[in-house]
Amino acid sequence: MLTFAWPYLFILLPLPLLFKTKQKQQTGHLHLPGVGHGQQANLSSKGKPKRILLWLMWALLITAVARPLWVGEPIELPAKGRDLMVAVDLSGSMQIDDMVLNGQNVDRFTVIQHVVSDFIDRRKGDRIGLILFADHAYLQAPLTLDRKTVAQYLREAQIGLVGKQTAIGEAIALGVKRFDKLDNSNKVLILLTDGSNNAGNIAPLQAAELAKDSGVKVYTIGVGADEMLRRSLFGTQRVNPSSDLDEATLTKIAQITGGEYFRARDPQQLEQIYHEIDKLQPVSRDQLSYRPQTELFYWPLAFSLLASALMAIGSLPLFQRKRTEKSQ
Template sequence: MLTLAWPWLLLLLPLPLLLRRRVQTAVSGGQLQLPGIRAYTPTQASRHQQRPLAQWLLWVLLLLAVARPQWLGDAIELPTQGRDLMVAVDLSGSMQIEDMVLEGKTVDRFSVIQKVVSDFIERRAGDRIGLILFADAAYLQAPLTQDRRSVARYLTEAQIGLVGKQTAIGDAIALAVKRFDNLENSNRVLVLLTDGSNNAGNIEPDQAAAIAAKRQITIYTVGVGADVLERRSLFGIERVNPSADLDEAQLQRIADTTHGQYFRARDPEELEQIYHEIDKLQPVSREPLTYRPQAELFYWPLGLAFMLALLLSVGIPRPILQGRSS
């Protein structure tokens, strides 16, 4: 189905005719007298009116482009059952520690989260997904939506240090609580991924978790990072614990308080375990919704207008532009 987003703009079609009449009525004694401008005679005006058909077509094409022609596809029914999931991802500086293995290569923690969580989001057919990024503070990157591809893209485009270097776990939970406040008949699930302990923000994680529990929000916490990292030093190869800053006790308390579960993700396989737990949640029914895909077509009349303006500028034989009058 072909339609116009702003059809009322077509009311401007007769505007050139109205302006032309006004100019003609202003001509007195064969000349148009304007202060500071050389006399403009009808003979001179006729030189600029030698191609009325092409000029009129150019105006119509430009106006049609501004009115935004669109092609609407057939209505698509959206799933009426699903879950509401907010995903909160830590962007603190420690996420750049390279202690994870992905496809045989050693990579940083955030790269693993981007890959695994993006796949997780794309597979949540029927679910509404939201994205929170947090470090020094928490920010809503995407509200709850069924547009899973956009949410996954937002996560892929995120950068470590984008919102600071520290870890505000409490603020991330509080922001998720706020986003769930206006929802009824919802699973209200928050998946929180971090590799550290709370050292920033305006609210303590335990306090935020207690509020979430009262609002019937279930939190699944995920502690990211390997237990052992081998690195070379002056004394040979030494083994260190790169996850020494991870506060597993606190993440476990948050999960227990909200009747969720804590996961330890030392590698991508362990991180994927959360998929199975989310799948066990009973979907909730929603109001039936339909969606009609649309494609913008404004570039067709705009392109034709550009080509016509180019031809007018270089000059076209008058018979082509004026049409042949009998």
């Protein structure tokens, strides 16, 4: 909305009237020699546009001095909040379409994008970061209050973007590194994967010990259905698409760091897991808020200068001569 920093300065608007009244009292009426009353009235009427322009300039100057501001929507800032880093597996196995979303078979990563984006949007007051990992782990978004941008980065991610394998230990270590310089904060890392560690330069349990020493709590989530139908030359077979999921290691990581391990076999379970995490790590409540302000004083100031320039151009001898010729 539009507001003014110093609205009381508008009381200066009638100030020129005081000087005009005082001047009339001191000098009286001015009679031009050789000009009749009718001609004087005609000259006076020609000065009306000039007086209107002067009043407009004065009003614009007062408006500029009063500091018009455009105040935006309130933005909440946590005074003492939680910092959540979300690490998402982009390995090739995330392409397995063993999930059902809105009545259609979809791959695991599509479900993660759908559910995790909603989770990120609910974490008002918390700082959120995003790590993507496959052959190696990469920081896609640092810890930020801009939840919409983090969710957008997740929606734009592609399977195989950073390789085909799974570097779980490296993802945890990168998350711990991003938390290193943070004090007075609940440090939480949420790791989603559908496989086992087969890449990277650090073992998952070694990374879990680093997380424990740094006060980072890790919640691990194993994604994938227990069975799915697969067609082959020998007909339809029931297979376990999550046979590569290393639940033992994921459980141990959670135990070491004081977190929990969850199993997500379908979108509903994954959604429920994030509701459980909301209970275990509630949204920050100690918050500050501010409303961004945009200065607008330069607009009335610019228009006032433009009016002044028009008046100066109009007073040039060339324009004065043309007016005289027209009047004759």
